Amino acid sequence: MRPGRQLAVLGIIFVVLYLLVFFAGGASGGWKDRLEPRLGLDLVGGTRLTLEATNTVDGRPPTSENLEEARQIIESRVNAYGVAEAEVVTEGDRNIVISLPGENRDLTDVGSAAELRFRKVLKAADGSGTIAPPPAATPNPSGSPAPSPSGGTEPEVTSSPSGGQGGMAPTPDATPTPSAPAPSPSASAAPETQTIEQQRQAVQQKVGAEAWQAANALQAPADLATDPSLAEKLAPFAELTPREVAVLPVPVQFNVPTVGCAQLDERPPASIKDENQQAVACEAGAKYLLDQAKVLGTDVSGASAVMDQTSQWVVSLDFKSGGQEKWTELTRESFNNTGQACDASALGQDGKCRVAVVLDNRIVSAPEIQGVLTGSSQITGNFTQAAASELAGNLRYGALPVTFEEQEQQNVTATLGESHLRAGLLAAGIGMLLVVIYSFFYYRLLGSVIFLSLVLSALLLFGAIVFLGRQIGFTLTLAGIAGIIVSLGVAADSFVIYFERLKDEIREGRSPRSAVPRAWTRARRTIISANAITLMSAVVLYVVSVGTVKGFAFALGLATVLDLLVVFLFRHPIMTMFARTRAFLSPRVSGLGRALPARTEQPAKPRNQRVKEA
Structure with a gap:
């Protein structure tokens, strides 16, 4: 055996690990910052x-x-x-x-993402909530008030167009025109009709009969320049709470300029959950009248943030088989602007309709449709990586089966966490110190092997925690520190197994140099079995547990694996080197106790049984 090779391998592992810690995985800041592990809620708040x-x-x-x-x-x-x-x-x-x-x-x-809906944008209006006359709508698509999430160009949905731009058109009744008369309260009410009706009556009394009548008479966003008297009549709507705004008929929410995005964005969850009704929602201060939801969150099979061929971040969107058909039909209607359903104020830069991605009550993106999409689609725009990842996460995990209220x-505070951290590190330090003291007291020279092994394991574990914290988001919690402390006992057991086996070999008459490899061969199987059981327990606990218990299991399993690495690449090679020294032959220095004296005194004892009988 050549122990130098195994020690060299361990050295290479150390060098590579700490090069990754200092220079890879998003490492930044000073040396101290690069050595900081990611800590959990119970440690840092x-x-x-x-x-x-x-x-x-x-x-x-x-x-x-x-x-x-x-x-x-x-x-x-x-x-x-x-x-x-x-x-x-x-x-x-x-x-x-x-x-x-x-x-x-x-x-x-x-x-808050209780519902994920894809709705065509029919009209756009000012959402500031002020009573100043809104700017005149022009056919110029660049006047659209919906910037991209990253503040750059407008997002678009692109793919390989199918070529068919006529295609299937919806029936006349499938998409009500935006300028239709305001429906009666019962027509736009949610399933709880009586409750909504009562709430609307309360809102009507609050704003007054004159304001209510003027709001319901509007067929389009109020033009206060043409009729200045509307400003005074509609002013009471600015005093409504978001919960009161949520029960207003859809045309009133859109056409009344004093109903602004500040109120619409704070409506209770699931205020526009009915996919068969039109809705009003906001994006970047613009108020949009949205069509019925033709595609739902349950139709999405996957979404991810990727870089395209031009090194720009885009959101790749995939649909289920049935959802793909509905998505293709929706993009066909939007690309062709079937029935001129989209007003000029709602068109994108290329004069095509937008499709708003609506999570609960808010629009997270309103890209322009660039073709009839029959397969995987991409939402493009001036996205940053963070914006693309956030949008992909909303699309991928947006369809909650339950609505929530905060x-x-x-x-x-991190004050209590710092106290926990100090207590945990103190406990780990005391545990390691006790193991080292006992090792030197009982095993003497061999105690240095235990001490060095624990130090190397601790350095490997610390580097791994820092690196994994950046790469996979592993967070060290108080439970994780407990797992590391438990691993100290597992490491100490492997020392006891090895050293006691070594003593047995020497007592049987073998020299220390020949006893070391024989003891390793016999003890290795037991050490591997014990660590394998601990590792399997950690894996099972990690799979079936949640929260901090999962952190405990991960830390215990990681420490166990690294302990095995140190056992094979350091403990056995260093023991082979020690066996060749004179100090290893001294009972007082080596720590082999009575094993060596028993062997050296053995030849001086009378071994002839006949002499005793005589």
Whole structure:
């Protein structure tokens, strides 16, 4: 055996690992910053949000299955934002609690995406909520008030056009014209008709009969320059709360200029959940009248942020088989502007209709359709990587089966977390110190092997935690520190197995130099079995657990793997080198205890049984 080769391999692993820590995986800042691991909520503080489930999309109370499905979708959405070790758990029969470590974040949108809808944009108007006359609409597409999410050019939906631009046209009744008379309250009410009717009557009394009558008489956004008296009549609508605005008829929400985006964006969740009704929503301060939802979130099979051939970030969009047919029909209507349903104010730069991607009550993107799309589509625009990833996450995980209302969002202070961190590190330090003291007391020279092995394992583990924190978002929590402490006991067991086997070999009459490889051969199987059992337990615990328990299992499994690495690449080679030294032959120095004296005194003992008998 050539122990130098194994030690060289270990050295190479160390060099590569710490090169990755300092120079790869998004490392930035000073040397100290590059050595900082990603810490969990219980160690550095963070944000905790509690969401209460109201009803399912069909108006029924949520079941445990609905809540679990929603929890999984919310967890996937949070992870898609790049948040490390977010804890998303159910609490009771209605609440979902989200905990995110690190800097404080606004988590309101995480649970607000109760409905994902694709709606054609029919008209656009000013959404400022002021009573100043809106600018005159022109056919110039560049006047459209909907910039891209990144603040650059307007987003577009592109693919390989199918070529057929006439195609199937919807029936005349499928898409009501934007200028149709305002429907009666019962026509636009949600399933809870009586409740909506009562709320509308309350709103009517609040704004007054004159304002209500003037608002319902509007056939288009009010032109205050033509009729200045409308400014005074419609002013009471500016005092309505978002919940009151949500019960207004759709034409009133769009045509009344004093109903602004500030009110529309804050409507209760699922205020526009009915895909068979027109809706009003906002993007970048513009108020859009939206068509019925022809494609739903359940029709989407996948979405991802990718770079195209021009090195620009785009969102790739895939649909299920049935959803693809509906998406193709929607893009055909939008590309051809069938029936001139899209007003000039709502057209894109190329004079084509837009399709708004609506999550709950808000528009996350309103790209222009660039062709009849029969396959995978791309939403293009001046996206950054973060904007493309966020939009892809909204598309991929937007269709929650339950609507939620935010109950409490609080920022957890890091003061208690720092105290936990100090306590955890102190416990780990004390545990390691006790192992080292006992090792030197019982094994003497061999204790240095234990000490060096633990130091090397700790350095490997620390580098791995820092690197994995950047690469896969692994977050070290208090439970993870507990897993590392437990791994110290597993490492100590492997030392005891090896050294006690070595003593047995020497007692049987072998020299230390020949006893070391024989002891390693016999102890290796036991060491591997013990570590394999610990590793399997960690894997099972990681698979079936959630939250911080998953962090405990990951830390325990990682520490166990690294301990095995040190056993094979350091402990056995260094013991082979020690066996060739004089100090290893001394019972007082080597730590082999009575094994060596028993062997050296053995020849001096009378071994002839006949002498004893005589």
